[in-house]
Structure formats: structure tokens, C-alpha cells
Amino acid sequence: MRSRTAGGWIVADRTVWVYAVGAGLDGAWLDGLRGVDGEAVRPVSAAGLTALVGAVDQEAFGVEQLRARLDDLDQLATIARAHHRVIRVAADHQAVAPARLATLYADFGRVRAMLVEHAAAFRAALRRVAGRHEWGVKIFAAPERGPGRPAERPASGTAYLRQRRDSLTARETALAAAGQVHADLAGTAVAARQRPPQDPNLSGDRRRMLLNATYLVDDAGGEAFAARVPAIAREHPDLAVELTGPWPPYSFAAVEEGERA
């Protein structure tokens, strides 16, 4: 049931979850799109901008319950994937600035006020990412020895030191090579960012991660960028290079709270 309030349209027992902001986001692709609560995703517009939002259960997405759910890795994963799916579908159709997980408003009127307040910053962010997507590249050190072959026990102190030195040299070489690959890819991208390496517990990959980077690439050059990665990988047999994407431009659509219209 809907009622008119001073703040705008509110939906009883619902709170508003924001997925992304774009300019005039609308279209048939929105039909049937479901969000983090299984709710229909809908556009809310103001100041020439559109927020993609969903009216989610006020109780389940209230402070206490949401906090507990986000603290549970399985539930966090479900919510994060649902949030990401909406953003991905939207980014397939139009330029979007993805909202950070768990950005919630009391009603649609508050969302409109937010759009008006940050209009200039949103427009700047959308200009940066329009016609572009993000690609991810992770570089791992190729395993130093095959599985099932334990390290040889050094016969002496000197042998131990030599083994240790060789291992350090190999790491430094691999790191330097990873840095070269990054510089090379960054040179062909509009922008590049590095992130900390992922923990094996989360990535499920036991290899040592040397580079975890994202690149903002023009859609017209996306195919060439993606083809370049395996080509570069072939030049570095000591590295394992993994490409993901195209992603919505999560890493390049930042709008800081301080940035005001």
C-alpha cells in the first residue's frame, strides 16, 4: 500500500535499497529484474538522473538483521551476488555508477533528494565510465615445484642459504615481471588501479597472487584488451595470468560523499 508523505512516496514496511545511478536508466531490460530481496527493481528519477532501486523488507533489511546477515559469509555472498547481478544487467545497457553494498534510504523521496544533492558528482562519474567497462587481471607466481614433490632438504647450512637465495631471486623476478605486465596493460587502458592481493581462503586459489589490478577500457577496445592478456601471458611462462570481465566500472565510478552538486 502506498501513501503520500512529506518525503515522497513510501511503501509500507519497506525500505529502499540503491543499486546504481545512471542517466535516464529505463527500458524493457528492467522487466523481471529482481533484487536482493527478490523484489522488482525500478527506476527513481530526479535532476536528469535515475537511481535503480528496490523496495526491500524493512525488517529483514533493518539495522540489526542486516548487520547480522552481512556478518555471515554465506548470506553476505547471496546479497552481494544479487546486488552485483542488477548492476551488471544495468551496465550491459547503459552507463552506471554502481552503489556500494547496503546503501539504504527510507523512501523514494529521499533517493530523489540524494540524486539532486550529488547530481554534479554523478554526472562527472558517468562521463568517466560511459562506453567503458572494467577488466580484472590477476597474476600468480607459477608454482615453484610440482605437487607431490616436497622441497629437498638442504644437506648443509650453505645449501640452505643457496636454496633460500634462489627462491628469493625467483620471487623478485616474478614480481618485477608482474609489474611489467601491469605497466604494459595500463598503457593501453583509460585508467588502471591496483588492489591488494586476495587471500587464498577467499579466492580458493592456493597460488601466490602477485598482482590484482583493474583496468578501465573503452568498449570498442575491449576485445583487443582481452586478447592482449593471453598474448602477454605467453611471454612470461613464469607467471600465471588470469583475466576477468568485462565488469561494470566499480573501480572507476567513485563519488565521494564530499563531492557535492
Place this chain on the structure above:
Amino acid sequence: MTVQSQTGTAAAAGIGGHEPANLGDILERVLDRGVVIVGDIRISLLDIELLTVKLRLLIASVDTARELGIDWWQHDPWLTSQARPAVEPGPAGYDEDRRAIEDRRRVDRG
């Protein structure tokens, strides 16, 4: 080229090795990236900050990284929140954050 969904473009471009996005890749994007606007439910942001610290420790294998001499994120303003003192990610910081969360929960419960 028209960029389609993650797997769609990979297939279109004939690139192998694209699996559905893994959880770590998604979490580091939806928690640490994206538009940062303070919603009406203020506490969620504060808690997400703390949760992010926890996850960051899960995401960034700090000891391994240090061993390798990788420390660039310590200079990345995105990874040192404005909302709290720049805590160097590490077991000590984690304990402090966890204590802070537990303290606040006790207060919340009254």
C-alpha cells in the same frame, strides 16, 4: 564491440578461462568500490566499514604480501578509510576492530 554480460563477451571474444565471477572478485568490488553515499540507515555504513576491515583481511593476505614486498594498498586512499584512523591491516588491527564491534553490540543491547 557491444559488451554483454561477463560470460557473454568472453564467449563472443573467444577467450577461454572466464568462469562466473568468483566471490572474492565480487566482494572487493561491492564493498570497497562504487559510489559512496550515506544512506538513511546510517549505522549500516559504519558497520560496513568495520565489516570491510574484516573482509579486507580475508581478501588481502597481509603476511604473504609483506613477505613479497607488496604494499601498494597502504598508499591507496580507497583502502584507508576516512571514517576511522588508518589502521594498517593486520592481526592487531583486526582484534581492535572486533573489540569495537563487540563493545558496540553490548551497548546496543543495553
